[in-house]
Amino acid sequence: xxxxxxxxxxxxxxxxxxxxxxxxxxxxxxxxxxxxxxxxxxxxxxxxxxxxxxxxxxxxxxxxxxxxxxxxxxxxxxxxxxxxxxxxxxxxxxxxxxxxxxxxxxxxxxxxxxxxxxxxxxxxxxxxxxxxxxxxxxxxxxxxxxxxxxxxxxxxxxxxxxxxxxxxxxxxxxxxxxxxxxxxxxxxxxxxxxxxxxxxxxxxxxxxxxxxxxxxxxxxxxxxxxxxxxxxxxxxxxxxxxxxxxxxxxxxxxxxxxxxxxxxxxxxxxxxxxxxxxxxxxxxxxxxxxxxxxxxxxxxxxxxxxxxxxxxxxxxxxxxxxxxxxxxxxxxxxxxxxxxxxxxxxxxxxxxxxxxxxxxxxxxxxxxxxxxxxxxxxxxxxxxxxxxxxxxxxxxxxxxxxxxxxxxxxxxxxxxxxxxxxxx
Amino acid sequence: xxxxxxxxxxxxxxxxxxxxxxxxxxxxxxxxxxxxxxxxxxxxxxxxxxxxxxxxxxxxxxxxxxxxxxxxxxxxxxxxxxxxxxxxxxxxxxxxxxxxxxxxxxxxxxxxxxxxxxxxxxxxxxxxxxxxxxxxxxxxxxxxxxxxxxxxxxxxxxxxxxxxxxxxxxxxxxxxxxxxxxxxxxxxxxxxxxxxxxxxxxxxxxxxxxxxxxxxxxxxxxxxxxxxxxxxxxxxxxxxxxxxxxxxxxxxxxx
Numbered sequence: 001x002x003x004x005x006x007x008x009x010x011x012x013x014x015x016x017x018x019x020x021x022x023x024x025x026x027x028x029x030x031x032x033x034x035x036x037x038x039x040x041x042x043x044x045x046x047x048x049x050x051x052x053x054x055x056x057x058x059x060x061x062x063x064x065x066x067x068x069x070x071x072x073x074x075x076x077x078x079x080x081x082x083x084x085x086x087x088x089x090x091x092x093x094x095x096x097x098x099x100x101x102x103x104x105x106x107x108x109x110x111x112x113x114x115x116x117x118x119x120x121x122x123x124x125x126x127x128x129x130x131x132x133x134x135x136x137x138x139x140x141x142x143x144x145x146x147x148x149x150x151x152x153x154x155x156x157x158x159x160x161x162x163x164x165x166x167x168x169x170x171x172x173x174x175x176x177x178x179x180x181x182x183x184x185x186x187x188x189x190x191x192x193x194x195x196x197x198x199x200x201x202x203x204x205x206x207x208x209x210x211x212x213x214x215x216x217x218x219x220x221x222x223x224x225x226x227x228x229x230x231x232x233x234x235x236x237x238x239x240x241x242x243x244x245x246x247x248x249x250x251x252x253x254x255x256x257x258x259x260x261x262x263x264x265x266x267x268x269x270x271x272x273x274x275x276x277x278x279x280x281x282x283x284x285x286x287x288x289x290x291x292x293x294x295x296x297x298x299x300x301x302x303x304x305x306x307x308x309x310x311x312x313x314x315x316x317x318x319x320x321x322x323x324x325x326x327x328x329x330x331x332x333x334x335x336x337x338x339x340x341x342x343x344x345x346x347x348x349x350x351x352x353x354x355x356x357x358x359x360x361x362x363x364x365x366x367x368x369x370x371x372x373x374x375x376x377x378x379x380x381x382x383x384x385x386x387x388x389x390x391x392x393x394x395x396x397x398x399x400x401x402x403x404x405x406x407x408x409x410x411x412x413x414x415x416x417x418x419x420x421x422x423x424x
Numbered sequence: 425x426x427x428x429x430x431x432x433x434x435x436x437x438x439x440x441x442x443x444x445x446x447x448x449x450x451x452x453x454x455x456x457x458x459x460x461x462x463x464x465x466x467x468x469x470x471x472x473x474x475x476x477x478x479x480x481x482x483x484x485x486x487x488x489x490x491x492x493x494x495x496x497x498x499x500x501x502x503x504x505x506x507x508x509x510x511x512x513x514x515x516x517x518x519x520x521x522x523x524x525x526x527x528x529x530x531x532x533x534x535x536x537x538x539x540x541x542x543x544x545x546x547x548x549x550x551x552x553x554x555x556x557x558x559x560x561x562x563x564x565x566x567x568x569x570x571x572x573x574x575x576x577x578x579x580x581x582x583x584x585x586x587x588x589x590x591x592x593x594x595x596x597x598x599x600x601x602x603x604x605x606x607x608x609x610x611x612x613x614x615x616x617x618x619x620x621x622x623x624x625x626x627x628x629x630x631x632x633x634x635x636x637x638x639x640x641x642x643x644x645x646x647x648x649x650x651x652x653x654x655x656x657x658x659x660x661x662x663x664x665x666x667x668x669x670x671x672x673x674x675x676x677x678x679x
Contacts, residue, residue, distance in 0.1 A: 049611070333615060340611035356608045359660075361615075363653050377653055379660045390660055393652040410616075410653070413625025417616040 031059045032350040035118055035128035037108045037288055039064030039092060041071070042320025042335030043134030044422045049343035050132075051099040057351045061126055062095065063118065065107045069423075070161040072192065073332045074415050077367060079158075079169050080202030081209070088161065094424035111292035113313055130346045133294060133301070133310075134320045134335065135286025136160070137191050140299070143282035144184060145257040155260040155277035159191060171276045172203055177212040182265050182274035184255060185221040189300070190283045191321050191330045193227035194376070198366040199278070201232065204240040205369055218272055219246040220255055220265055222282075227329075228366060228374055234397045235368035285322035292316065300324045305382035306358045308342040317342040325360075326387030328380055334362045336418055358382055365411035371401070373408030471564020474557055477549075486571045492632060493547065497573040500566045502526050504542070509577065511631045513621055513678040515544030531562045539624060546630070546678050548623030592642045593635050596663045597670070601634070606672025609665055612657060613673075621678025630678045634670040641666050 036047040039062055047062040070089045077083045095101045107121040111133075117125040139157065141148050147155070158168035175181060181203060185196040200217055207215040225248070226232075236244045249255075253268025258279055265272045265279075284290075284299025294301045294310045301318040302311045305326060310316040319342050320335030328334045341358045348355035363377035374395035380387050395407065475484070481492035488495035494507040505512040505520035512520075519542050524530060534541040535558050537551035552558050610619075613629065621630035629637070643649040644658040661669070 053607075336615055337612065340608075344608060354604065354608075356605060359609070359612065361612050361657065363656075375653065377656055379656050391656055393656055395652075409625050410651075414616045416622075416624045417614070417618050417626055420618050420620070420622075421614050 031057060032129045033059045033061070033127060034130050034132065034346055034350070035061045035063065035126055036132040036134060037063045037118065038134035038136060038286065038320070038322075039066070039069055039103075040134060040136050040320065040335065041073070041332035041418070041422055042136075042339045043132065044069070044092070044095060045336045045339035046132045046134065046317075046319060046343045046346075047101050048095055048099055048422070048424055049340055050346055051095075051101050053343065053353070054347050054351055056100065058347065059102070060100070061102045061104055061128075062092065063104045063106065063108050063120075063126070064092070065105065066162075067092065067103075067105050070165065071332065071419065072159070072161040072195075073418075075158070075161040075165045076195065076198045076202045078165060079172060079199060080205050080367065082367070082370075085166065090419055090423045092423065098424050108288050109291065111288070111316075113292065113316070116315060129315070130349055131292075131316045132339075132342060132346065133289055133292060133316060133318045133322060134339070135288045136321045137283040137330070138286050140282040140284055143187070144255060144279055147258050147260070147279050147281055151258070151260040152279070155258070155263075155279050157280050158278065159186075159195075159280050159283075168278060172206055175207065175212065175215055175276055178214045179212075179275035180215070180273065181217045181276045181278065182263075182272050183217065183219045183278040184258065184265060184280060185219055185223065185226070186280040187222040187282050189330060190280070192364070193329050193331075194232075194364055194366045196280060197226055197228065197232040198368070200244055200246075201235060201240070201366075201368045204236070204243050207243065208240060213243070215243065217244045218274070219244070220252055220267060220272065221246065221248055222255065224248045224250060227364075228376055228394065230397050231374045231395055232366075232368065235372060235374075239369040239372075283321075285318075289318065289322045294318055295322075296324075298324065305385055305387045307345040308338050308358075309345060317346065326380070327378070327389045328360060328362055328387050329364065331362055331364050332418065332422075333364065334360070336422060337361050360387060363414070365407060365414065367408060367411070371405040371408055373404055373411055375407050375411070471560045471562075472568075474552075474561040475564060475568075478561075481547075484565070484568050484571070487574045488571070488577065489574050490577050492636060495573045495577045496565065497569050497571050499526055499569045500528065500531070500562070504530075507577065511677060513544050513546045515542050516546070528562055528566075531565070532558055535561065544620075544622055546621050546623055546628045548627035550625075588646075589639055589642050593638045596638045596667050597634060599664060599667050601664075601667030601669070601671030603668065603672045603675055605665070606668035606670070609661075609669050610672050613669070616653075619676070621676070628678065629673050630676045632670075632673055634667075634674045637670040637673060638666055641669075 034050050036043045043062065047060050050058055051060040068089055068091045074083055074088050078085055078088055092103045096103050108118050109121045110119045111131065112119065117127050119125050156164045156168045158164040183196060183200060200219055203217055256266040258265045258277065260277060263274050263277060285295045285301050289295040289301050294312045294316055296302055301323050303309060303318050303323045304311055308317050308319050308323065310318050319338040321330040323338065325334060325338060337360045341360065344355055347353040358381065360380040363375055365373050365375045367373050376394040378389040378392040380389050482496050483489055483491055484496040488497050490507065490510045494510040503520045504524040504526060505516040535552050538545050538547045538549055616626045617629045621628045641658050644651065644654040
């Protein structure tokens, strides 16, 4: 793209956005207001970039029900014993002190799109000119017959990091030789496509390290294939021979039900009994998305590929796991990337700053065993109304040890980098 | 997602990572691998051979200039963060004002794990675990660093090594990079490369000379440096975008 076309593009978009922004200016007292719901990889990044790049010209409020955030990414490394829990938990203090973001700790219950206010669970309301919705995922509990939020206290999903992750870890650490762990892996689309299989690797690592060679992990999948499958299966064969069994639906015939009390998962093929169950249900956008009316029948939120703006409300942006982001996987990297595009467009709307063409990227690293990391990544841009991949790469089987070790080291560097980019 | 062919020559990875390390800032990766030399011990060690890893970023000897790192003439006995005109991290400047001098003892500690001895240093080098090798390197530095640096060491004289690279760098830098555009594009970089200039497993790219920056990206484009993540980002960048990124990161001050 030449300089001319890019600048031209910026001007055209800028002008269109300014028109949209006009009524907001007239209505709001003083500075334009942005409210961000959800303080994870998407929401916190958006809040930070809007506040940072507008240099005080926009009021930014970040709503999250917690005052600290445990990252789902790298929580498998906590399970595997490579990280401690504190190292994957982050506060919002720098966002407040360094960027002047107002952090509201509480749960957003609904959105009045006509009045442009967010209603909190305690009844208070927060007005906005632009709203960024980044609630991550919620579970479709009944996607696994017999599973529920209550049952997750016995058989954790641990697919939202925090107490669930610690519960899963304590259960993993209690597994004895000869016992079986059963994982029910979720159907697409779900948060972190390689996540369940990295988790299986990390659980096997822990068992193997403790010498529990007769302990076993059975994965009952709801999909015929999964992310980085060849790489994981190669690694399982190499490091954890005989410890991991993976069953596709075509083999087990479908998951009928779970009984977390009895520790059983019944499929068409058989009833599997485990000392520990890890049930990861189907997923949808966090509840506030549906409450705001920006989710469609899929449970997720359609967006404009060039801006992350909701197709249902021009004043609302939806980013991260809750959005339908075309070819992009639901990952922290994706959410962080989408947040920057959304932040730029929010600023364009409200303070007429320059808007450049959207570019997105993602890389997902997974650890299979100590110093054996693999990665998959892609670069994306809007095409035909969707976010499409321009170019992709994936680690190959039979790679040199040194390259796999470098991948792992790179992922550790990335973690430090991205949490700094998210939380300041 | 489609797999991209990984064109790795069947010679050992160690070998090409050595090449890579000599060519650029990705020495962090080299050190992880021990760069063949260290890992195998097959080649005789001496300080000069060990310095090859440092050479990617540091000049030493008659007329040395600052590159990605400061010149190392007079390094043994020099106060930390004291080369005029070099853009140090805040941490390194503070170390200097706290009285840290690069004597043998401090160099031994620093080179073992730079990020531990001076947290916040921009030096993206993981460290040399082998005490004997560190001692050899420092002994060699002591001798080699007695030369006089360039009169104006701050003026970088970075010359890209190949004609192709040189002409690419010239073409890109012939247009003035727009730092504002660069700042937006940089959103993609700072997910991994910290904007503060801190290097913890991923090299710092803050404050790099523009020609060095452009040349490094050229090497990712052309597979001289092999990193799939970097290649993916770079092949989708046009010249204007590379110039904009170089302008933006070149202007940033580490902190």
